[in-house]
Amino acid sequence: MELRNRMQINLQLWMTYTLETLAVWVLRICVYIIFMIQILYSTILIILGPFSVAVSILPAFRDSFGTWIARFVSVNLYSGIAYLVMHIASLFQQYALEAEITRYQELLSTSGDRLEKLGWLAGNGIMSFGIVIVTFLIGGLTMLTVPSISTWIVSTSGITSAAGTMGRGASGMARTARRVIAKF
Numbered sequence: 001m002e003l004r005n006r007m008q009i010n011l012q013l014w015m016t017y018t019l020e021t022l023a024v025w026v027l028r029i030c031v032y033i034i035f036m037i038q039i040l041y042s043t044i045l046i047i048l049g050p051f052s053v054a055v056s057i058l059p060a061f062r063d064s065f066g067t068w069i070a071r072f073v074s075v076n077l078y079s080g081i082a083y084l085v086m087h088i089a090s091l092f093q094q095y096a097l098e099a100e101i102t103r104y105q106e107l108l109s110t111s112g113d114r115l116e117k118l119g120w121l122a123g124n125g126i127m128s129f130g131i132v133i134v135t136f137l138i139g140g141l142t143m144l145t146v147p148s149i150s151t152w153i154v155s156t157s158g159i160t161s162a163a164g165t166m167g168r169g170a171s172g173m174a175r176t177a178r179r180v181i182a183k184f
Contacts, residue, residue: 016130023136030140031086037147038078045072070154077150085146089139096131 049068056065 016133019130019133020136023133023140027089027136027140027143030143031082034078034082034143034146038075038082041075042072045075074150074154077153078146081146081149081153082143085142085149086139089135089142092135093132093139096135100132 045068049072052064052068055061056063
Protein backbone atom coordinates (compact mmCIF):
# COMPACT_ATOMS: atom_id res chain seq x y z
CA MET A 1 0.00 0.00 0.00
CA GLU A 2 2.79 2.41 0.93
CA LEU A 3 4.69 1.54 -2.25
CA ARG A 4 1.59 2.24 -4.36
CA ASN A 5 1.08 5.60 -2.61
CA ARG A 6 4.74 6.52 -3.12
CA MET A 7 4.55 5.66 -6.79
CA GLN A 8 1.35 7.63 -7.19
CA ILE A 9 2.89 10.60 -5.36
CA ASN A 10 6.04 10.46 -7.50
CA LEU A 11 3.87 10.55 -10.61
CA GLN A 12 1.87 13.47 -9.19
CA LEU A 13 5.04 15.36 -8.27
CA TRP A 14 6.41 14.78 -11.77
CA MET A 15 3.16 16.08 -13.28
CA THR A 16 3.22 19.07 -10.92
CA TYR A 17 6.82 19.79 -11.90
CA THR A 18 5.87 19.59 -15.57
CA LEU A 19 2.90 21.92 -15.09
CA GLU A 20 5.05 24.36 -13.09
CA THR A 21 7.63 24.39 -15.88
CA LEU A 22 4.92 25.05 -18.46
CA ALA A 23 3.45 27.83 -16.29
CA VAL A 24 6.89 29.46 -15.94
CA TRP A 25 7.28 29.33 -19.70
CA VAL A 26 3.85 30.93 -20.16
CA LEU A 27 4.94 33.71 -17.79
CA ARG A 28 8.23 34.18 -19.66
CA ILE A 29 6.55 34.25 -23.05
CA CYS A 30 4.03 36.85 -21.84
CA VAL A 31 6.84 39.04 -20.50
CA TYR A 32 8.80 38.69 -23.75
CA ILE A 33 5.70 39.52 -25.79
CA ILE A 34 5.12 42.77 -23.88
CA PHE A 35 8.71 43.93 -24.26
CA MET A 36 8.82 42.95 -27.95
CA ILE A 37 5.55 44.83 -28.56
CA GLN A 38 7.03 47.87 -26.84
CA ILE A 39 10.16 47.73 -28.99
CA LEU A 40 8.14 47.24 -32.17
CA TYR A 41 5.63 50.01 -31.41
CA SER A 42 8.36 52.42 -30.29
CA THR A 43 10.29 51.81 -33.50
CA ILE A 44 7.22 52.39 -35.64
CA LEU A 45 6.32 55.54 -33.70
CA ILE A 46 9.86 56.91 -33.98
CA ILE A 47 9.88 56.28 -37.73
CA LEU A 48 6.44 57.86 -38.22
CA GLY A 49 7.04 60.79 -35.85
CA PRO A 50 8.41 63.21 -38.46
CA PHE A 51 5.51 62.40 -40.79
CA SER A 52 3.09 63.17 -37.97
CA VAL A 53 4.74 66.56 -37.43
CA ALA A 54 4.68 67.27 -41.17
CA VAL A 55 1.03 66.45 -41.72
CA SER A 56 -0.08 68.25 -38.56
CA ILE A 57 0.40 71.49 -40.53
CA LEU A 58 -2.63 70.59 -42.65
CA PRO A 59 -5.98 71.52 -41.08
CA ALA A 60 -7.47 68.05 -41.62
CA PHE A 61 -4.64 66.43 -39.65
CA ARG A 62 -4.07 69.06 -36.96
CA ASP A 63 -4.51 66.52 -34.14
CA SER A 64 -2.06 63.97 -35.54
CA PHE A 65 0.94 65.27 -33.60
CA GLY A 66 -0.97 65.27 -30.29
CA THR A 67 -2.14 61.73 -30.97
CA TRP A 68 1.41 60.66 -31.84
CA ILE A 69 2.76 62.12 -28.58
CA ALA A 70 0.03 60.39 -26.55
CA ARG A 71 0.75 57.04 -28.20
CA PHE A 72 4.50 57.47 -27.79
CA VAL A 73 4.14 58.20 -24.08
CA SER A 74 1.67 55.34 -23.68
CA VAL A 75 4.00 52.84 -25.37
CA ASN A 76 6.99 53.99 -23.35
CA LEU A 77 5.02 53.40 -20.14
CA TYR A 78 4.89 49.67 -20.97
CA SER A 79 8.22 48.89 -19.33
CA GLY A 80 7.47 50.75 -16.09
CA ILE A 81 4.04 49.18 -15.77
CA ALA A 82 5.44 45.77 -16.71
CA TYR A 83 8.08 45.99 -13.97
CA LEU A 84 5.41 46.99 -11.47
CA VAL A 85 3.20 44.07 -12.52
CA MET A 86 6.17 41.68 -12.34
CA HIS A 87 6.98 42.91 -8.82
CA ILE A 88 3.43 42.34 -7.61
CA ALA A 89 3.32 38.93 -9.32
CA SER A 90 6.65 38.01 -7.70
CA LEU A 91 5.20 38.80 -4.28
CA PHE A 92 2.34 36.37 -4.97
CA GLN A 93 4.84 33.79 -6.23
CA GLN A 94 6.99 34.21 -3.14
CA TYR A 95 3.99 33.56 -0.92
CA ALA A 96 3.03 30.49 -2.97
CA LEU A 97 6.55 29.08 -2.87
CA GLU A 98 6.81 29.62 0.89
CA ALA A 99 3.47 27.85 1.35
CA GLU A 100 4.72 24.96 -0.78
CA ILE A 101 7.94 24.73 1.23
CA THR A 102 5.89 24.64 4.43
CA ARG A 103 3.79 21.80 3.02
CA TYR A 104 6.88 19.84 2.05
CA GLN A 105 8.39 20.39 5.50
CA GLU A 106 5.19 19.14 7.12
CA LEU A 107 5.23 16.11 4.84
CA LEU A 108 8.84 15.31 5.71
CA SER A 109 8.54 15.93 9.44
CA THR A 110 8.90 12.86 11.64
CA SER A 111 5.81 13.57 13.72
CA GLY A 112 2.58 11.86 12.70
CA ASP A 113 1.79 8.84 10.58
CA ARG A 114 3.75 8.80 7.31
CA LEU A 115 1.16 6.66 5.58
CA GLU A 116 -1.56 9.15 6.52
CA LYS A 117 0.52 12.04 5.16
CA LEU A 118 1.18 10.19 1.91
CA GLY A 119 -2.51 9.35 1.63
CA TRP A 120 -3.39 13.01 2.17
CA LEU A 121 -0.95 14.07 -0.54
CA ALA A 122 -2.18 11.39 -2.93
CA GLY A 123 -5.81 12.31 -2.28
CA ASN A 124 -5.28 15.95 -3.23
CA GLY A 125 -3.98 15.07 -6.68
CA ILE A 126 -1.72 17.06 -8.92
CA MET A 127 -2.94 20.37 -7.61
CA SER A 128 -1.97 19.65 -4.00
CA PHE A 129 0.91 22.05 -4.61
CA GLY A 130 -0.77 23.89 -7.49
CA ILE A 131 -0.90 27.36 -5.99
CA VAL A 132 2.52 28.06 -7.55
CA ILE A 133 1.20 27.08 -10.97
CA VAL A 134 -1.78 29.39 -10.55
CA THR A 135 0.41 32.34 -9.50
CA PHE A 136 2.66 31.88 -12.56
CA LEU A 137 -0.38 31.80 -14.86
CA ILE A 138 -1.97 34.83 -13.18
CA GLY A 139 1.32 36.72 -13.50
CA GLY A 140 1.50 35.89 -17.21
CA LEU A 141 -2.09 36.90 -17.86
CA THR A 142 -1.59 40.11 -15.91
CA MET A 143 1.44 40.93 -18.06
CA LEU A 144 -0.82 40.82 -21.10
CA THR A 145 -2.93 43.62 -19.60
CA VAL A 146 0.00 46.08 -19.60
CA PRO A 147 -1.01 47.80 -22.90
CA SER A 148 -4.57 48.39 -21.69
CA ILE A 149 -3.30 49.68 -18.33
CA SER A 150 -0.97 52.04 -20.20
CA THR A 151 -3.76 53.42 -22.37
CA TRP A 152 -5.88 53.75 -19.26
CA ILE A 153 -3.19 55.93 -17.66
CA VAL A 154 -2.50 57.99 -20.81
CA SER A 155 -5.62 57.96 -22.92
CA THR A 156 -4.62 58.42 -26.54
CA SER A 157 -7.99 59.89 -27.51
CA GLY A 158 -8.17 62.02 -24.36
CA ILE A 159 -4.88 63.73 -25.12
CA THR A 160 -6.06 64.59 -28.61
CA SER A 161 -9.34 66.08 -27.46
CA ALA A 162 -7.60 67.95 -24.64
CA ALA A 163 -5.02 69.38 -27.05
CA GLY A 164 -7.78 70.34 -29.50
CA THR A 165 -9.79 72.01 -26.75
CA MET A 166 -6.71 73.86 -25.56
CA GLY A 167 -5.96 74.99 -29.11
CA ARG A 168 -9.53 76.22 -29.64
CA GLY A 169 -9.43 78.00 -26.29
CA ALA A 170 -6.12 79.66 -27.15
CA SER A 171 -7.40 80.82 -30.54
CA GLY A 172 -10.57 82.15 -28.86
CA MET A 173 -8.48 84.08 -26.34
CA ALA A 174 -6.35 85.47 -29.18
CA ARG A 175 -9.47 86.68 -31.03
CA THR A 176 -10.76 88.31 -27.84
CA ALA A 177 -7.39 89.98 -27.26
CA ARG A 178 -7.39 91.30 -30.86
CA ARG A 179 -10.88 92.77 -30.39
CA VAL A 180 -9.87 94.45 -27.15
CA ILE A 181 -6.71 95.88 -28.76
CA ALA A 182 -8.70 97.01 -31.83
CA LYS A 183 -11.11 99.00 -29.63
CA PHE A 184 -8.29 101.04 -28.14
